[in-house]
Amino acid sequence: MKMKAAQISKAGGDFELVEREVPQPGPGQVRVKVEACGICHSDVLVKEGLWPGLQYPRVPGHEIAGRVDAVGDRVPNWNKGQRVGVGWHGGHDFVCDQCRRGDFAMCATRKVTGIDFDGGYAEYVIAPAETLAAIPDDVPAEEAAPFMCAGVTVYNALRHSGARPGDVVAVQGIGGLGHLGVQYARQMGFQTVALGRGKDKEPLARKLGAHHYIDSDVADPVKELQKLGGARVILATAPSGKAISSVVEALGVDGNLLIPAAPNDPLTVSVMPLIMGRRKISGWYSGTARDSQDTLEFSALTGVHPMIEKFPLSRAGEAYQRMHSGKVRFRVVLTMD
Numbered sequence: 001m002k003m004k005a006a007q008i009s010k011a012g013g014d015f016e017l018v019e020r021e022v023p024q025p026g027p028g029q030v031r032v033k034v035e036a037c038g039i040c041h042s043d044v045l046v047k048e049g050l051w052p053g054l055q056y057p058r059v060p061g062h063e064i065a066g067r068v069d070a071v072g073d074r075v076p077n078w079n080k081g082q083r084v085g086v087g088w089h090g091g092h093d094f095v096c097d098q099c100r101r102g103d104f105a106m107c108a109t110r111k112v113t114g115i116d117f118d119g120g121y122a123e124y125v126i127a128p129a130e131t132l133a134a135i136p137d138d139v140p141a142e143e144a145a146p147f148m149c150a151g152v153t154v155y156n157a158l159r160h161s162g163a164r165p166g167d168v169v170a171v172q173g174i175g176g177l178g179h180l181g182v183q184y185a186r187q188m189g190f191q192t193v194a195l196g197r198g199k200d201k202e203p204l205a206r207k208l209g210a211h212h213y214i215d216s217d218v219a220d221p222v223k224e225l226q227k228l229g230g231a232r233v234i235l236a237t238a239p240s241g242k243a244i245s246s247v248v249e250a251l252g253v254d255g256n257l258l259i260p261a262a263p264n265d266p267l268t269v270s271v272m273p274l275i276m277g278r279r280k281i282s283g284w285y286s287g288t289a290r291d292s293q294d295t296l297e298f299s300a301l302t303g304v305h306p307m308i309e310k311f312p313l314s315r316a317g318e319a320y321q322r323m324h325s326g327k328v329r330f331r332v333v334l335t336m337d
Helices: 041-047 141-159 178-187 199-208 221-227 241-245 271-277 289-302 313-324
Strands: 002-008 015-021 029-039 063-071 083-086 124-128 132-134 168-172 191-196 212-215 231-236 251-259 280-283 308-312 331-335
Touching (some): 015 313, 029 083, 029 141, 029 313, 041 313, 063 124, 141 178, 141 289, 178 289, 199 212, 251 271, 308 313, 313 331
Parallel strands (some): 191 212, 251 280, 308 331
Antiparallel strands (some): 029 331
């Protein structure tokens, strides 16, 4: 039996729509019939060959939603037909020192979906059983897919941020991550502030759930957030080190500038505001399959939805460019129809 897949054959190469044999799952693996796969900015690591030791050809994609199609040996908890998602975290060994500390991001044998093995730009994908997250019945596949990376990244960051209901939490940037961050912050009970550029973004920010909108083109976010008592957390999703650096002093005492996505330029931060306000800057890795399942369940419970643009698999190259251009609102999803 054959399947279609969009692969990259060399670093910097174009997407190629090819036919392959449908793969068979080995021990500890499942085969997932892909229904939707999100396109993420980090897919550039495969497209441009930026990941050390990457082997080609490679099928990218780590925002996968579908159904279990076949189960290998030693997979006790998953059955054919179950709705599942597969995310960036492609499995770990459970036994190394990093795993025992819960630091799965630094696991010595951690694998990455769509990099260490082929991902979801295909009609079928083989995945380790420990990468699977159950998708609630009322979450469509095209919405579940972005939750497997973008969603879990901001949801997991916020729930571990130290903020409590009623605290001021600001989301800097209303894009692919930020539009989800605003929704999660509101649903977690935070006093939610959206930071953006331009008056035109305010209606969307309010619709997503922001209690306040600060237009950095006409107002100083530091002064405005300090009027609210200072932010307990600023979730920095803007792709600019300069912009992120500029809001450190908008934090309150013991505030946390939380960065779930890396800008290309470095941060430039004065140490004194950190010392005097006991402020901190921290990063956040997306999470494990259990974290992804928590994200899916919370999203279903509270009505959080990604804003997406859909493309068929046959237009994977066009869809990737749409994402890479920054013009998409706000996540691109490939469908296998």
